Amino acid sequence: MSDDSCLVAKLSHYSHLSRSDRALLARLEENEEEHERGSEFLRHGDPVDHLYVVKAGWLYSYHDLPDGRRQITRIHHPGDVIGQADLPFRNVTGTTRACIDVCICPFPKTALDEVFATSPRLAALFYALSARDQVIYLDMLRAMGRMNARERMAHFLLDLLARLRVTNSMLTDTFRLPLTQSEIGDALGLTSVYVSKTLTAMEQIGDIKRVGVMIRIVEEARLAEACDFEDRYREMNTSWFPAETVDAV
Amino acid sequence: MSDDSCLVAKLSHYSHLSRSDRALLARLEENEEEHERGSEFLRHGDPVDHLYVVKAGWLYSYHDLPDGRRQITRIHHPGDVIGQADLPFRNVTGTTRACIDVCICPFPKTALDEVFATSPRLAALFYALSARDQVIYLDMLRAMGRMNARERMAHFLLDLLARLRVTNSMLTDTFRLPLTQSEIGDALGLTSVYVSKTLTAMEQIGDIKRVGVMIRIVEEARLAEACDFEDRYREMNTSWFPAETVDAV
DNA sequence: CGCGCTATTGATGCGTCTCAAAATGAGTGG
DNA sequence: CCACTCATTTTGAGACGCATCAATAGCGCG
Numbered sequence: 283m284s285d286d287s288c289l290v291a292k293l294s295h296y297s298h299l300s301r302s303d304r305a306l307l308a309r310l311e312e313n314e315e316e317h318e319r320g321s322e323f324l325r326h327g328d329p330v331d332h333l334y335v336v337k338a339g340w341l342y343s344y345h346d347l348p349d350g351r352r353q354i355t356r357i358h359h360p361g362d363v364i365g366q367a368d369l370p371f372r373n374v375t376g377t378t379r380a381c382i383d384v385c386i387c388p389f390p391k392t393a394l395d396e397v398f399a400t401s402p403r404l405a406a407l408f409y410a411l412s413a414r415d416q417v418i419y420l421d422m423l424r425a426m427g428r429m430n431a432r433e434r435m436a437h438f439l440l441d442l443l444a445r446l447r448v449t450n451s452m453l454t455d456t457f458r459l460p461l462t463q464s465e466i467g468d469a470l471g472l473t474s475v476y477v478s479k480t481l482t483a484m485e486q487i488g489d490i491k492r493v494g495v496m497i498r499i500v501e502e503a504r505l506a507e508a509c510d511f512e513d514r515y516r517e518m519n520t521s522w523f524p525a526e527t528v529d530a531v
Numbered sequence: 532m533s534d535d536s537c538l539v540a541k542l543s544h545y546s547h548l549s550r551s552d553r554a555l556l557a558r559l560e561e562n563e564e565e566h567e568r569g570s571e572f573l574r575h576g577d578p579v580d581h582l583y584v585v586k587a588g589w590l591y592s593y594h595d596l597p598d599g600r601r602q603i604t605r606i607h608h609p610g611d612v613i614g615q616a617d618l619p620f621r622n623v624t625g626t627t628r629a630c631i632d633v634c635i636c637p638f639p640k641t642a643l644d645e646v647f648a649t650s651p652r653l654a655a656l657f658y659a660l661s662a663r664d665q666v667i668y669l670d671m672l673r674a675m676g677r678m679n680a681r682e683r684m685a686h687f688l689l690d691l692l693a694r695l696r697v698t699n700s701m702l703t704d705t706f707r708l709p710l711t712q713s714e715i716g717d718a719l720g721l722t723s724v725y726v727s728k729t730l731t732a733m734e735q736i737g738d739i740k741r742v743g744v745m746i747r748i749v750e751e752a753r754l755a756e757a758c759d760f761e762d763r764y765r766e767m768n769t770s771w772f773p774a775e776t777v778d779a780v
Numbered sequence: 781c782g783c784g785c786t787a788t789t790g791a792t793g794c795g796t797c798t799c800a801a802a803a804t805g806a807g808t809g810g
Numbered sequence: 811c812c813a814c815t816c817a818t819t820t821t822g823a824g825a826c827g828c829a830t831c832a833a834t835a836g837c838g839c840g
Contacts, residue, residue, distance in 0.1 A: 367665035370767040399773040416616035419668035424602040426675040427720030471676030518619040
């Protein structure tokens with residue numbers, strides 16, 4: 283029950299976790315795997331039998347079309363659980379790829395039945411996170427459907443910043459973005475060429491600044507207004523959760 | 532515990548429900564409200580305190596931008612639960628509007644704590660449905676990001692067809708589409724003008740046929756191939772659910 | 781019968797794509 | 811420490827899909 287669990291860290295940001303809940307979660311991170319940059323350890327069509335807790339590194343999931351067009355649907359950071367959305371299906375719907383060398387903890391999906399059977403509160407938390415993710419996707423949908431390239435880019439960058447801040451409150455306005463412009467394009471429904479032009483334009487205006495793989499969000503408030511950004515990560519309302527099981531800390 | 536509950540009908544399509552589970556669900560539909568076509572009973576910013584089971588009618592939820600651009604993010608049919616995605620937030624993130632006269636059943640979000648506390652299996656089912664919805668949104672995201680107008684339209688129509696078939700297995704290839712072209716545009720990230728042009732083109736090719744508000748999917752297979760459509764509604768894998776509580780039918 | 785909303789059609793404009801070439805940068809081996 | 815390679819980014823010219831604007835036609839409804 284060591285405290286170096288990313289999952290426990292991320293979840294307890296939203297709700298108090300009892301000792302037994304922590305133990306339950308720790309079991310999900312018992313095993314580790316390393317994968318190097320570029321590897322795809324979960325592919326479209328694979329059977330759904332494991333979920334993965336990200337321990338270190340960045341990854342992304344994408345959904346492609348038969349002709350090669352692809353859409354990156356989610357960036358995964360340490361503490362995220364990969365694969366939850368595919369649980370109700372027999373086969374994995376997307377492909378997951380490591381942006382950089384990563385360490386992930388696989389656990390069998392059947393481990394979830396114990397969570398649901400023994401910890402109503404943890405079950406509610408998983409459910410709430412799933413609901414939260416839905417809203418994230420709705421935000422993205424609105425961005426893809428109704429925003430132009432610059433607004434989408436602003437939304438994308440602010441979303442990353444907000445997520446990184448959950449686990450790293452030190453973070454101010456600069457972070458490492460280990461994605462190629464082609465990947466950013468696949469996330470935003472743009473071409474790599476237009477991503478380059480958009481970033482250059484944003485930099486000239488002074489909204490952002492780039493140095494190598496580092497990116498600095500200079501005019502955060504202005505960008506947030508341009509894309510009507512809302513931080514969905516900072517807090518969650520858990521008032522409707524079932525009462526905590528009696529099990530003092 | 533009458534069998535006319537849309538919610539029970541829809542959920543038991545995916546998993547066997549015990550008698551107590553049915554009773555729990557029936558309680559969620561105790562109260563009814565009627566709203567007429569065009570009314571918006573849930574608005575962006577309202578406090579999140581109730582969820583709604585759709586009993587009759589069609590509705591849609593949309594997310595808008597300050598300048599009026601809007602994205603319709605979900606069409607709701609009988610048996611759907613509205614508002615789950617907003618549970619972790621203090622305020623509702625989108626606005627919901629009735630396409631036609633509707634009957635909905637509000638229930639307090641706190642009713643969910645009883646579901647989680649007393650029926651692990653039902654809790655898992657809610658969680659699975661939430662995961663399923665995530666995949667729906669990922670499909671939509673891929674469509675919005677990487678498909679052209681005709682492909683998006685095909686995806687939209689096939690999605691509606693698949694959903695209607697869950698509760699109405701009689702349905703073959705024709706259904707009533709109570710949306711204006713402007714609303715369809717807002718759902719697909721297009722203008723109403725281009726929706727008109729796209730539908731006309733699809734009709735001329737022979738892929739669809741329109742008569743008033745009725746639409747017929749003529750070349751279903753061809754459309755499905757064009758947009759790489761997968762039916763996410765037909766079945767769900769529930770093998771990882773916790774065991775059923777002993778409570779004979 | 782006429783009013784208002786919705787759908788259609790056509791002309792024009794703009795944002796992003798496509799294609800192609802050059803520039804930059806990171807990693808590798810000599 | 812430099813030369814080379816390969817991936818990535820930048821830049822520019824031209825094309826295309828969808829938006830915009832505007833006018834007309836159709837239709838449900840009082």
